[in-house]
Amino acid sequence: MPALSEKAALVHQRRFMYNWQLLKDSGNDTFRSPLCQTSRRGAVTIGQGKPLPMSESRRIIHVDMDAFYASVEQLDNPDLAGKAVIVGGDPKRRGVVSAASYEARKFGVHSAMPTSQALRLCPEAIVLPVRMKRYVEVSRHIHAVFEKFTPQIEPISLDEAFLGVTGSLRLFGSAEEIGRTIKDQIKEQLHLVASVGIASNKFLAKLASDLDKPDGFVIIAEEDKQQILDPLPVGRIWGIGKVTEKALKSERIDTIEQLRKTPTEVLRRIFGEQTAHVLRLARGIDDRKVESWREARSISSEQTFATDITDKDILLGVLLGQVEDVAQRLRMNNLEAKTITLKLRYDDFRTVTRSRTFAGPTDVTAALWQQAREALLKWHKRSAGPLRLLGFGVSGLQKAGSGQRQLFAEPEREKQKRLDKAFDQIRGKFGRDALRRGK
Numbered sequence: 001m002p003a004l005s006e007k008a009a010l011v012h013q014r015r016f017m018y019n020w021q022l023l024k025d026s027g028n029d030t031f032r033s034p035l036c037q038t039s040r041r042g043a044v045t046i047g048q049g050k051p052l053p054m055s056e057s058r059r060i061i062h063v064d065m066d067a068f069y070a071s072v073e074q075l076d077n078p079d080l081a082g083k084a085v086i087v088g089g090d091p092k093r094r095g096v097v098s099a100a101s102y103e104a105r106k107f108g109v110h111s112a113m114p115t116s117q118a119l120r121l122c123p124e125a126i127v128l129p130v131r132m133k134r135y136v137e138v139s140r141h142i143h144a145v146f147e148k149f150t151p152q153i154e155p156i157s158l159d160e161a162f163l164g165v166t167g168s169l170r171l172f173g174s175a176e177e178i179g180r181t182i183k184d185q186i187k188e189q190l191h192l193v194a195s196v197g198i199a200s201n202k203f204l205a206k207l208a209s210d211l212d213k214p215d216g217f218v219i220i221a222e223e224d225k226q227q228i229l230d231p232l233p234v235g236r237i238w239g240i241g242k243v244t245e246k247a248l249k250s251e252r253i254d255t256i257e258q259l260r261k262t263p264t265e266v267l268r269r270i271f272g273e274q275t276a277h278v279l280r281l282a283r284g285i286d287d288r289k290v291e292s293w294r295e296a297r298s299i300s301s302e303q304t305f306a307t308d309i310t311d312k313d314i315l316l317g318v319l320l321g322q323v324e325d326v327a328q329r330l331r332m333n334n335l336e337a338k339t340i341t342l343k344l345r346y347d348d349f350r351t352v353t354r355s356r357t358f359a360g361p362t363d364v365t366a367a368l369w370q371q372a373r374e375a376l377l378k379w380h381k382r383s384a385g386p387l388r389l390l391g392f393g394v395s396g397l398q399k400a401g402s403g404q405r406q407l408f409a410e411p412e413r414e415k416q417k418r419l420d421k422a423f424d425q426i427r428g429k430f431g432r433d434a435l436r437r438g439k
């Protein structure tokens, strides 16, 4: 790098290594969606090239609908707007409250309370039965809004999800803008109110969405987190339920500040092995990933070349080996994939991805290879720059045999399956270089 001073070169190198580490940390050898990957690299180095620790640089949004079932009932029947609405079981049959509109909550009504008790507190309340099918339908529409902004969606329940948006920042602006847009779109398109919380981790994001309900929009900045956490009751920490709260109370530990200042020995008596975890949460640290169901897991293989490569046939040869590796790992794990992704890194570290999605999932090497080959050839035709790295990955994984077959007619598929089985067996016996197909 002759154009860079020595120091700049070092910074450059460190930054690259850090990014690389981050990608590795983000799930060992996983392929993220193109959206996540490019932005993730850009999002972690802030300021003077000084990388933020992973735990503080993530942006996570938690969305939770206000009085969900009750709000849907009010939406479907405008006469109920502004009224005390309870969705739940019949009071005569010892039913309980599933959801209560905020109008009913003023009277002290809340979820899980016997409906009969709720009616004593709020005699004017209108009690309606649960219409699960309808809530599921609305939930799908809410998810459709999320999906416009990120593939990393972890649904917690019908009315609630975590969204990993670190990778979306380049495309859609700040997490605040994304959160605000999601909230606005849910309001405009579905006429429902969502409370939104934004922070660097799941624990804080969920806490944030609840801090100013209903109609909340709260961002917890890293520098403010301790101040926000400290005065809160210990019960706000995940995993601290009523029983634990009582045990803590008897030790005069009521707030999160008191908890984090309590000697570890005392906490260990209450939390046992969980002590360190609880203390981390009390300090606003939570490294848990947003576990998206769609992208679920992925399998990939990649190679960095000693010298940059432009030659099509050499690249195809490398790719074929990767496809075979990945396909074999798919089969070993009894999985099938819906999507293939090529990762191409140019000599200047620019990285692009090329993805293709099958109509139905597959674990057949020939099918994966067909798509991978075509994708590489198409890329090569248009923009064949020298590559320093080539990778192949599959995602959209599901258990083998659960999807429909569309790629090969049945006899051809059976033939391919037998071929793959023989291939796996020979490789298993003689090592991975024992066998390679023709390109």
Ligand code: TTP
Pocket (backbone or CB within 6 Å): 064, 065, 066, 067, 068, 069, 070, 097, 098, 099, 100, 111, 112, 157, 159, 160, 213, 214
């Ligand atoms: P929550 O999000 O906990 O509650 P909510 O949406 O009614 O109210 P808010 O978030 O504004 O505090 O739960 C979502 C839905 O799940 C709720 O509308 C009904 C259902 N539910 C039950 O059926 N039983 C319960 O005990 C709880 C807590 C919720």
Ligand code: MG
Pocket (backbone or CB within 6 Å): 064, 065, 066, 067, 068, 159
């Ligand atoms: Mg809710």
Ligand code: MG
Pocket (backbone or CB within 6 Å): 064, 065, 157, 159, 160
């Ligand atoms: Mg909820």
